[in-house]
Amino acid sequence: MEKTCTVMLPLTMNSSEKPQTVCIFGTGDFGRSLGFKMFQCGYSVVFGSRNSRMSSLLPSGAEVFSYSEAAQKSDIIFIAIHREHYEFLRELTEDLNGKILVDVSNNPKINQYPESNAEYLAQLVPGAYVVKAFNTISAWALQSGALDASRQVFVCGNDSKAKQRVMDIVRALGLTPLDQGSLKAATEIENYPLQLFPMWRFPFYLSAALCLFFFIYCVIRDVIYPYVIENKDSTFRMAVSIPNSVFPITALTLLALVYLPGVIAAILQLYQGTKYRRFPDWLDHWMLCRKQLGLVALGFAFLHAIYTLVIPIRYYVRWRMRNTTLTKVITKKDDPFFTSTAWHSDSYLSVGILGFFLFVLLGITSLPSVSNMMNWREFRFIQSKLGYLTLILCTAHALLYGGKRFLSPSILRWYLPSAYVLALIIPCTVLVIKFILIMPCINNTLKRIRRGWERDSKSSKSALNGKSDI
Numbered sequence: 001m002e003k004t005c006t007v008m009l010p011l012t013m014n015s016s017e018k019p020q021t022v023c024i025f026g027t028g029d030f031g032r033s034l035g036f037k038m039f040q041c042g043y044s045v046v047f048g049s050r051n052s053r054m055s056s057l058l059p060s061g062a063e064v065f066s067y068s069e070a071a072q073k074s075d076i077i078f079i080a081i082h083r084e085h086y087e088f089l090r091e092l093t094e095d096l097n098g099k100i101l102v103d104v105s106n107n108p109k110i111n112q113y114p115e116s117n118a119e120y121l122a123q124l125v126p127g128a129y130v131v132k133a134f135n136t137i138s139a140w141a142l143q144s145g146a147l148d149a150s151r152q153v154f155v156c157g158n159d160s161k162a163k164q165r166v167m168d169i170v171r172a173l174g175l176t177p178l179d180q181g182s183l184k185a186a187t188e189i190e191n192y193p194l195q196l197f198p199m200w201r202f203p204f205y206l207s208a209a210l211c212l213f214f215f216i217y218c219v220i221r222d223v224i225y226p227y228v229i230e231n232k233d234s235t236f237r238m239a240v241s242i243p244n245s246v247f248p249i250t251a252l253t254l255l256a257l258v259y260l261p262g263v264i265a266a267i268l269q270l271y272q273g274t275k276y277r278r279f280p281d282w283l284d285h286w287m288l289c290r291k292q293l294g295l296v297a298l299g300f301a302f303l304h305a306i307y308t309l310v311i312p313i314r315y316y317v318r319w320r321m322r323n324t325t326l327t328k329v330i331t332k333k334d335d336p337f338f339t340s341t342a343w344h345s346d347s348y349l350s351v352g353i354l355g356f357f358l359f360v361l362l363g364i365t366s367l368p369s370v371s372n373m374m375n376w377r378e379f380r381f382i383q384s385k386l387g388y389l390t391l392i393l394c395t396a397h398a399l400l401y402g403g404k405r406f407l408s409p410s411i412l413r414w415y416l417p418s419a420y421v422l423a424l425i426i427p428c429t430v431l432v433i434k435f436i437l438i439m440p441c442i443n444n445t446l447k448r449i450r451r452g453w454e455r456d457s458k459s460s461k462s463a464l465n466g467k468s469d470i
């Protein structure tokens, strides 16, 4: 990263106070960016380098020394060097004794070494206080003000005073420190920037599996069946018709799966009679992925809306309309208007559009900039109450679309019902269970459990008995 020398005035330097001196080992990308930022925030910066000449790439007020000289200038040293080159620090153990060493390093791969880089540094320089920090902030974000990047800096270390000093610096740079505990947490902190969308993995694989299953199901029903039975080539359906079944079905199933863990959790709490027993791991994990599941579902709903827009301009649809009209003209048959059919068509479309609108609203409120403007109750109202309304509308849309044909045996092909019939199983199950759960007698027990009441514990009863009559 090229950075020409810019003369910057420290922002927080108080003329009466001597600026605190910090030392940075390494004049690479990260060392330079950190140096610029610290200098700007009022620190006096010295660099340790293999080449102790001043360079125009460094902040103009900084000084450059050899590693051992630089170490003596400050009691806090940022090690902006890759782990593979740490070995030379062993020779500096005397200079580094009693100093705070901040390990900012990352590795190219997860769990690349048996111990974390910070623990390795602590082994190399046993007399120093090692603190892990800054590894999740990129050199670029440090320099560009981190407005569009994360401001969180995870910090861990065994010495609480050393950790506190580093956290103060983090704050002074306009970033947010998050104390993660002892140096044992360093492995997790180092793995963090290497993870590829961890919360999105489950929703991604699940939606891919659902799409594949329903695609094959629809191909069997809509392409292979007509070919075998009538020798009709319907392969063109794989371009628009089938995706326009698969995508909304996936969207509806994923939406139902966002609300299913909540009802499972409620059933577990009712069954166990307490909220203090841990949920199984799979349920915890599922609950944590709900936002991502919901947003993937929204993506599929968008695809459905776009595919629906092109229905009238499809060649097959225009051909069918022309053909029907011609047949009516030739056979001189009238085409009566059925109000019930118009109602059916308009109602399922209208319910779909309203469902889509609320779906988008859920998506908008999950943007941090929007959710930060809401209090907890407003957020829960939209995500939970309006979320269920979205599920009701989308389920009603698919049910109304099926209409009278819904469970008629004539739609079975090789005993297989239409795909949307299968797609309705999970949403309807969730809605029925939720309906049972909100019955006053069950809901009241659930509310008490969530306030801390336990069915089997006398102590908790007496604790709550102060104001209730359990």
Ligand SMILES: Cc1cc2nc3c(=O)[nH]c(=O)nc-3n(C[C@H](O)[C@H](O)[C@H](O)COP(=O)(O)OP(=O)(O)OC[C@H]3O[C@@H](n4cnc5c(N)ncnc54)[C@H](O)[C@@H]3O)c2cc1C
Pocket (backbone or CB within 6 Å): 255, 258, 259, 260, 261, 262, 263, 265, 266, 269, 275, 290, 291, 292, 293, 294, 295, 297, 298, 359, 362, 363, 365, 366, 367, 380, 383, 384, 385, 387, 450, 451
């Ligand atoms: C497009 C879209 C975007 C989404 N964005 C987000 C998002 O940004 N953030 C997000 O979190 N979710 C998001 N979701 C997921 C979903 O809307 C929320 O998780 C929603 O709150 C789930 O509602 P719920 O009623 O099922 O669950 P909750 O209200 O969370 O309740 C679930 C279960 O948690 C337990 N519980 C609830 N309250 C308590 C309590 N006080 N004490 C003990 N246990 C309790 C109960 O067992 C309950 O049954 C999104 C969904 C969609 C479709």
Ligand SMILES: NC(=O)C1=CN([C@@H]2O[C@H](COP(=O)(O)OP(=O)(O)OC[C@H]3O[C@@H](n4cnc5c(N)ncnc54)[C@H](OP(=O)(O)O)[C@@H]3O)[C@@H](O)[C@H]2O)C=CC1
Pocket (backbone or CB within 6 Å): 025, 026, 027, 028, 029, 030, 031, 048, 049, 050, 051, 079, 080, 081, 082, 083, 085, 104, 105, 106, 107, 134, 135, 136, 137, 138, 139, 140
């Ligand atoms: N770049 C980034 O965005 C981020 C980097 N980090 C971490 O910061 C550390 C530095 O990264 P970065 O600045 O990008 O890397 P660079 O390769 O740009 O810089 C590393 C610096 O280490 C010094 N060094 C000391 N000994 C050696 C040696 N034997 N061989 C080579 N270099 C040596 C060099 O400084 P000199 O020539 O002055 O001796 C060199 O400039 C790494 O641990 C990295 O994981 C963490 C978060 C983000």
Ligand code: HEM
Pocket (backbone or CB within 6 Å): 241, 244, 245, 246, 248, 249, 251, 252, 255, 301, 304, 305, 308, 349, 352, 353, 354, 355, 356, 359, 394, 397, 398, 401, 418, 419, 420, 423
């Ligand atoms: C802009 C809003 C929407 C419109 C205009 C719309 C329109 C339609 C239309 C025209 C069909 C029939 C498709 C066909 O004939 O093949 C359909 C089917 C369907 N829609 Fe929607 N829809 C909307 C939103 C949604 C949403 C938000 C969901 C659920 C998440 C959804 C779920 C379904 C399902 C499951 C089917 C049945 C698919 C099949 O098996 O063919 N729709 N919709």
Ligand SMILES: [Fe+3]
Pocket (backbone or CB within 6 Å): 198, 199, 200, 201, 202, 203, 285, 289
């Ligand atoms: Fe996950």
